[in-house]
Amino acid sequence: MTSLDDVRALDAQDPLAGFRNRFALPEGVIYLDGNSLGARPVGVAERLDSVVRDEWGEDLIRSWNMHDWINAPRRLGGKIARLIGANAHEVIAGESTSVNIFKALTASLQLNPERSIILSETGNFPTDAYMMEGLAVLSGGRIRQSLVARDALEDALSPDVAALLLTHTHYKSGSLHNMAELTAKAQALGIPVIWDLSHSAGALPVDLNACNADFAVGCGYKYLNGGPGAPAFLFVAQRHHERIFPVLSGWLGHARPFDFDDAYEPASGIDRFQCGTPAILGMAALECGLDIMLEADMAAIRAKSRALGDLFIKLVETRLEGFELRSPRNADKRGSQVSIAHEHGYAIMQALIARGVIGDFRAPDILRFGFTPLYVGYEDVWTAVDRLASIMQSGEWRQDRFNIRAAVT
Amino acid sequence: MTSLDDVRALDAQDPLAGFRNRFALPEGVIYLDGNSLGARPVGVAERLDSVVRDEWGEDLIRSWNMHDWINAPRRLGGKIARLIGANAHEVIAGESTSVNIFKALTASLQLNPERSIILSETGNFPTDAYMMEGLAVLSGGRIRQSLVARDALEDALSPDVAALLLTHTHYKSGSLHNMAELTAKAQALGIPVIWDLSHSAGALPVDLNACNADFAVGCGYKYLNGGPGAPAFLFVAQRHHERIFPVLSGWLGHARPFDFDDAYEPASGIDRFQCGTPAILGMAALECGLDIMLEADMAAIRAKSRALGDLFIKLVETRLEGFELRSPRNADKRGSQVSIAHEHGYAIMQALIARGVIGDFRAPDILRFGFTPLYVGYEDVWTAVDRLASIMQSGEWRQDRFNIRAAVT
Numbered sequence: 001m002t003s004l005d006d007v008r009a010l011d012a013q014d015p016l017a018g019f020r021n022r023f024a025l026p027e028g029v030i031y032l033d034g035n036s037l038g039a040r041p042v043g044v045a046e047r048l049d050s051v052v053r054d055e056w057g058e059d060l061i062r063s064w065n066m067h068d069w070i071n072a073p074r075r076l077g078g079k080i081a082r083l084i085g086a087n088a089h090e091v092i093a094g095e096s097t098s099v100n101i102f103k104a105l106t107a108s109l110q111l112n113p114e115r116s117i118i119l120s121e122t123g124n125f126p127t128d129a130y131m132m133e134g135l136a137v138l139s140g141g142r143i144r145q146s147l148v149a150r151d152a153l154e155d156a157l158s159p160d161v162a163a164l165l166l167t168h169t170h171y172k173s174g175s176l177h178n179m180a181e182l183t184a185k186a187q188a189l190g191i192p193v194i195w196d197l198s199h200s201a202g203a204l205p206v207d208l209n210a211c212n213a214d215f216a217v218g219c220g221y222k223y224l225n226g227g228p229g230a231p232a233f234l235f236v237a238q239r240h241h242e243r244i245f246p247v248l249s250g251w252l253g254h255a256r257p258f259d260f261d262d263a264y265e266p267a268s269g270i271d272r273f274q275c276g277t278p279a280i281l282g283m284a285a286l287e288c289g290l291d292i293m294l295e296a297d298m299a300a301i302r303a304k305s306r307a308l309g310d311l312f313i314k315l316v317e318t319r320l321e322g323f324e325l326r327s328p329r330n331a332d333k334r335g336s337q338v339s340i341a342h343e344h345g346y347a348i349m350q351a352l353i354a355r356g357v358i359g360d361f362r363a364p365d366i367l368r369f370g371f372t373p374l375y376v377g378y379e380d381v382w383t384a385v386d387r388l389a390s391i392m393q394s395g396e397w398r399q400d401r402f403n404i405r406a407a408v409t
Numbered sequence: 410m411t412s413l414d415d416v417r418a419l420d421a422q423d424p425l426a427g428f429r430n431r432f433a434l435p436e437g438v439i440y441l442d443g444n445s446l447g448a449r450p451v452g453v454a455e456r457l458d459s460v461v462r463d464e465w466g467e468d469l470i471r472s473w474n475m476h477d478w479i480n481a482p483r484r485l486g487g488k489i490a491r492l493i494g495a496n497a498h499e500v501i502a503g504e505s506t507s508v509n510i511f512k513a514l515t516a517s518l519q520l521n522p523e524r525s526i527i528l529s530e531t532g533n534f535p536t537d538a539y540m541m542e543g544l545a546v547l548s549g550g551r552i553r554q555s556l557v558a559r560d561a562l563e564d565a566l567s568p569d570v571a572a573l574l575l576t577h578t579h580y581k582s583g584s585l586h587n588m589a590e591l592t593a594k595a596q597a598l599g600i601p602v603i604w605d606l607s608h609s610a611g612a613l614p615v616d617l618n619a620c621n622a623d624f625a626v627g628c629g630y631k632y633l634n635g636g637p638g639a640p641a642f643l644f645v646a647q648r649h650h651e652r653i654f655p656v657l658s659g660w661l662g663h664a665r666p667f668d669f670d671d672a673y674e675p676a677s678g679i680d681r682f683q684c685g686t687p688a689i690l691g692m693a694a695l696e697c698g699l700d701i702m703l704e705a706d707m708a709a710i711r712a713k714s715r716a717l718g719d720l721f722i723k724l725v726e727t728r729l730e731g732f733e734l735r736s737p738r739n740a741d742k743r744g745s746q747v748s749i750a751h752e753h754g755y756a757i758m759q760a761l762i763a764r765g766v767i768g769d770f771r772a773p774d775i776l777r778f779g780f781t782p783l784y785v786g787y788e789d790v791w792t793a794v795d796r797l798a799s800i801m802q803s804g805e806w807r808q809d810r811f812n813i814r815a816a817v818t
Contacts (some may be wrong), residue, residue, distance in 0.1 A: 026467045033470045040466035048457050048690070056636055057449035058435045060767060061442045069637055096685020098659030099508055106547055113549070122671050127660035127685070130673040134658030138515055138547070140522070147671055172669075221686070227465055228478060228689035249543030250507030251536035259772060260581075262531050262556055264539040276505020276536070277630070280637035281457070281690040358469060363668060 001318060002311065007378035010307070015300050019374040022292050023225070030380045032359045035199060035337045035370025038225030044288040051284045072283040073231075073252075073274055079290045080224070080233050083298070084197060084216065085207030090235055092270045093220070093286065094278050097198055097232040099248065100217040101131040101165065103273055104194040104234060106247035108163030108215065109143065111192055111240065115162035119191075122147045125171040128196055132165065150175075154185060161191045168206070169199035169335030172362050174309075174327045176204075176335055180211040187212065192240075198222060201233075203336040203372075204305060205298045208235055215240075223336065223372060224293060226286030234273050241269050250275030296374060304373035306331035308381055309338050312369060315385040316340055320392060326366060337370040344397060348388070351397035357384045410727060411720065416787035419716070424709050428783040431701050432634070439789045441768045444608060444746045444779025447634030453697040460693045481692040482640075482661075482683055488699045489633070489642050492707065493606060493625065494616030499644055501679045502629070502695065503687050506607055506641040508657065509626040510540040510574065512682055513603040513643060515656035517572030517624065518552065520601055520649065524571035528600075531556045534580040537605055541574065559584075563594060570600045577615070578608035578744030581771050583718075583736045585613075585744055589620040596621065601649075607631060610642075612745035612781075613714060614707045617644055624649075632745065632781060633702060635695030643682050650678050659684030705783060713782035715740035717790055718747050721778060724794040725749055729801060735775060746779045753806060757797070760806035766793045 011017060023039040025031055031039055055063040064070045078088035105118060118132050132145040148156045157164070164186045166177055179195060186193045192214035200206050202223030208216055214237050220230030236244070246266060251257045252274040255265040266272035310331055316323055326339040342348055342365060349361040359369040369384070391397050420426060432448040434440055440448055464472040473479045487497035503509075514527060527541050541554040557565045566573070573595045575586055588604060595602045601623035609615050611632030617625055623646050629639030645653070655675060660666045661683040664674040675681035719740055725732055735748040751757055751774060758770040768778040778793070800806050 024462075024466045026469075029469075031469060037465075037470045039469065040461060045458050045461040045466075048461055049454050052449060052454045052457055052636070052694070053433075056446075057433050057454075060435075060438075060440060060448065061446045061769065062762075062767070063637065095504065095508065096659065096688075098685035099504065099657065102657060109547075124671075125660075126663070126666075126669050126671065126673075129671055130658045130660055130663065133673045134654070134656040137654050137658075138518075138656045140551075142549075219686075227461070228472065229686045229692075231688075232685070245543070245546050247543040247547045248508065248511060249539045249546075250505065251534075251539055254535070254539065257535075260535050262533075262535065262538055264535075264542045276507035276638075276641070277628075278638045279505075279640075279688050279691045281694055282688045283638075285461070285690055353471075358471070360470065 002315060002382070004379070004382060007311070007382040010378040014304065014377065016296060016304055016373050017377065019292065019296060020377065023375040025375060028356050030357045030384050032357065032369040032371065032376065032384060034372035034375070035222055036360055037228060038222055038289060038372065039375050041225055041288045041292050044227065044285050047284055047288050048281060051281065069278070069280050072280060073278050074271065076231070076283055076287055076290060077233060077270065079287070079294060080201065082294060083206070084201055084235065085209050086235050087209070087238065089269050090238055091233055092273050093231045093233045093283065094274060095232060095276070097196070097217055097219045098127045098131055100232050100234040101128055101194070101196065102135065103246065103248055104215040104217055105132060105135055105163055105165065107236065107240065107244045108192045108194060110244050112162040112190065115160055116142060117144050117146050117161045118163045118165065119146045119148070119156055119161050120165040121150050121153055124167050125198065128165050128167060157186055157189050157191060159189055161189065163194060164191050165194040165196065167196040167198065169203065171199055172366055172368065173339055174335040174337040176333050179213070183211045183213055199335055199337070202293050204302045213237060220286045224286065225289030227282065229282065230286045231279055231282050236270060236273060241272070244272070246272050248275045252277065292374070301373045305336040305371055308371035308373065308376060308378065309334055309336070311378060312338050312371070312381050312385065315382065319385055319389045336372065337368060339366045339368045341365045342367060347402040348391060348397045350402035351391045351399070352388055354402070355387045355391065357387050411724060411791070413788070413791060416720070416791040419787040423713065423786065425705060425713055425782050426786065428701065428705060429786065432784040434784060437765050439766045439793050441766065441778040441780065441785065441793060443781035443784070444631055445769055446630055446637060447632060447698060447781065448784050450634055450697045450701050453636065453694050456693055456697050457690060460690065478687070478689050481689060482687050483680065485640070485692055485696055485699060486642060486679065488696070488703060489610065491703060492615070493610055493644065494618050495644050496618070496647065498678050499647055500642055501682050502640045502642045502692065503683060504641060504685070506605070506626055506628045507536045507540055509641050509643040510537055510603070510605065511544065512655065512657055513624040513626055514541060514544055514572055514574065516645065516649065516653045517601045517603060519653050521571040521599065524569055525551060526553050526555050526570045527572045527574065528555045528557070528565055528570050529574040530559050530562055533576050534607065537574050537576060566595055566598050566600060568598055570598065572603060573600050574603040574605065576605040576607065578612065580608055581775055581777065582748055583744040583746040585742050588622070592620045592622055608744055608746070611702050613711045622646060629695045633695065634698030636691065636698070638691065639695045640688055640691045645679060645682060650681070653681070655681050657684045661686065701783070710782045714745040714780055717780035717782065717785060717787065718743060718745070720787060721747050721780070721790050721794065724791065728794055728798045745781065746777060748775045748777045750774045751776060756811040757800060757806045759811035760800045760808070761797055763811070764796045764800065766796050
């Protein structure tokens with residue numbers, strides 16, 4: 001049995017331990033939900049205060065130049081690029097993941113104007129499939145959405161498929177797709193792949209260009225610690241830039257937005273995928289998260305993430321009964337999260353949160369735990385399982401207060 | 410000639426004078442660019458600090474419920490609704506104006522599936538036309554964009570037109586369209602109208618439902634003082650809600666987003682027009698701006714706005730030579746801004762900014778001044794024209810430093 005001393009020894013040797021104090025977490029809380037909303041970086045409140053008081057308040061409209069607000073989408077895109085194996089001029093930050101999915105889907109269709117199927121998998125985080133559905137409705141039947149089970153994906157690749165949209169790390173199980181292999185198989189049939197990196201960027205090494213990826217999108221508020229509703233991002237491989245007329249052709253994607261021409265002329269490169277005016281407050285917070293992430297070694301993040309997940313699984317299996325592992329046991333096939341199932345999962349998670357261990361529940365029976373190596377340590381994992389064991393022994397999760405579902409969980 | 414004493418007497422009687430100290434403006438600056446980026450409300454820095462430290466930092470993921478983040482788009486939409494003559498459940502805040510234009514355009518097409526033309530005017534703020542162009546490209550030729558001059562708009566209305574997109578207050582001249590009249594004329598031919606209220610909301614009374622409006626969009630960072638890149642908004646008349654399958658069908662527009670179903674089922678009412686996760690930091694800042702605006706009487710705002718514009722025109726025409734009025738002289742036909750033209754407009758505006766009067770320049774020759782009645786007074790207008798007269802007399806605008814164009818102006 002792994003003891004408290006054992007995990008403390010692991011923390012003492014952790015090369016990432018110094019990052020813990022770069023994040024402000026509440027006293028006594030073990031936060032295992034950074035895969036849903038990353039923790040607050042130290043310094044973000046001060047940064048926002050400066051953006052609001054000094055930049056917006058004092059320099060007003062001039063801040064678009066004086067404080068380079070106008071380049072925030074490019075600058076942050078360049079920083080994100082370093083985390084996902086892209087070139088700086090292939091990534092742009094802004095808007096929501098959902099809107100960026102729409103941009104990538106419509107761009108893919110332009111690469112394959114004769115094809116009619118947009119393909120994804122069932123049981124994925126739903127916004128991906130939903131955005132496909134809206135596009136299919138808009139097309140009046142010309143474009144058809146197809147969702148197939150994960151193990152049927154390869155068989156569903158065909159010369160009718162205009163785009164394959166996949167989430168690299170599954171939001172619920174944490175299972176990883178093999179990006180290089182699936183990209184190659186799809187491309188062999190002329191199918192560009194859109195990788196949703198929402199649960200991957202900042203959690204594990206991603207090398208889009210090594211995989212010859214076409215498109216990717218991702219979320220700023222999970223492992224990138226950009227704050228609630230942070231700007232998302234879009235990657236478009238350089239080889240595609242000039243072939244695509246952006247469908248969400250907003251003014252900031254114009255070659256010369258301040259000429260106010262009547263006709264749209266796409267900017268060169270990734271800039272054409274900008275649309276509306278960037279959300280500067282959100283950009284400022286996201287940049288704080290990115291700057292910390294860029295100081296860390298991604299290989300060290302991945303090594304610790306694997307170890308934290310392995311430790312969690314081992315402790316759950318030695319100390320608890322009645323839970324079923326719903327994530328890959330093999331860390332090679334797993335992102336930075338572990339899900340376990342229990343028929344009373346909802347109430348158990350509420351009881352655990354009341355004990356200061358925050359994970360989340362996903363219907364119908366999943367308790368999901370995210371391991372964010374920059375601010376979660378080995379002892380945190382040990383304590384989380386210890387409290388879970390205590391809750392199961394005491395039966396406190398049976399209390400009525402833990403069995404009332406809130407509107408949002 | 411209007412004297413300094415005259416304008417001071419007007420300020421002394423101004424029922425809105427008390428709102429000036431609700432905004433934090435730099436000492437010595439006369440800010441006549443609130444039509445581009447509204448000033449910083451007092452309290453917004455403190456509010457953001459609390460959202461960042463207390464809500465994000467302490468309550469973390471639980472804040473979606475505990476601090477009602479999840480309802481921010483609806484709550485802010487309801488507040489905006491009161492400013493534009495809509496019902497609370499007809500407006501949703503979020504995303505950019507450009508993205509909301511796309512939502513409204515694609516919704517309009519669903520009301521008129523057999524029609525092929527989307528109509529707007531030339532010389533408008535370009536993102537409106539650009540978003541139409543992207544949609545036309547996506548349609549593969551089925552949808553055609555048509556831009557006609559303002560005085561040809563009524564003649565261009567025809568039974569082939571699927572949607573008419575117009576900016577209520579022109580971004581450059583400040584000219585107002587007659588919303589009630591144009592809406593009625595278009596609707597008589599079965600054409601829904603999309604009103605872009607970017608330069609109207611918060612600047613003058615708008616009564617969408619009295620005009621039987623179909624759709625509207627608008628900007629959060631101009632007269633609503635929501636901060637740089639603030640969330641925008643979308644109005645959809647209740648009678649259309651259930652007829653529209655949202656094309657940007659993101660997860661937060663689902664009837665039950667936390668069921669994570671594979672199939673999209675639109676939420677009832679305006680909620681279906683939500684798409685991605687809301688930008689909570691931007692929402693928090695925007696709400697500060699809205700709350701101040703809602704304390705003010707819109708009739709008083711409009712009365713002062715007209716008077717400020719009239720005073721500006723009168724002073725320019727009595728004290729300056731070589732400038733040409735490019736806004737309607739009749740305040741009934743003018744929003745809350747006045748544009749004047751001068752062949753050396755760019756350099757003159759730079760020299761004026763150096764003297765602490767901030768307006769903006771719009772190519773090729775327009776000096777644009779916004780009058781935001783909550784924080785601009787009559788003496789400000791007098792002083793602005795006085796400094797402009799001084800610059801013209803001294804010829805200081807001829808200095809080289811005022812003649813170098815920055816990338817963004």
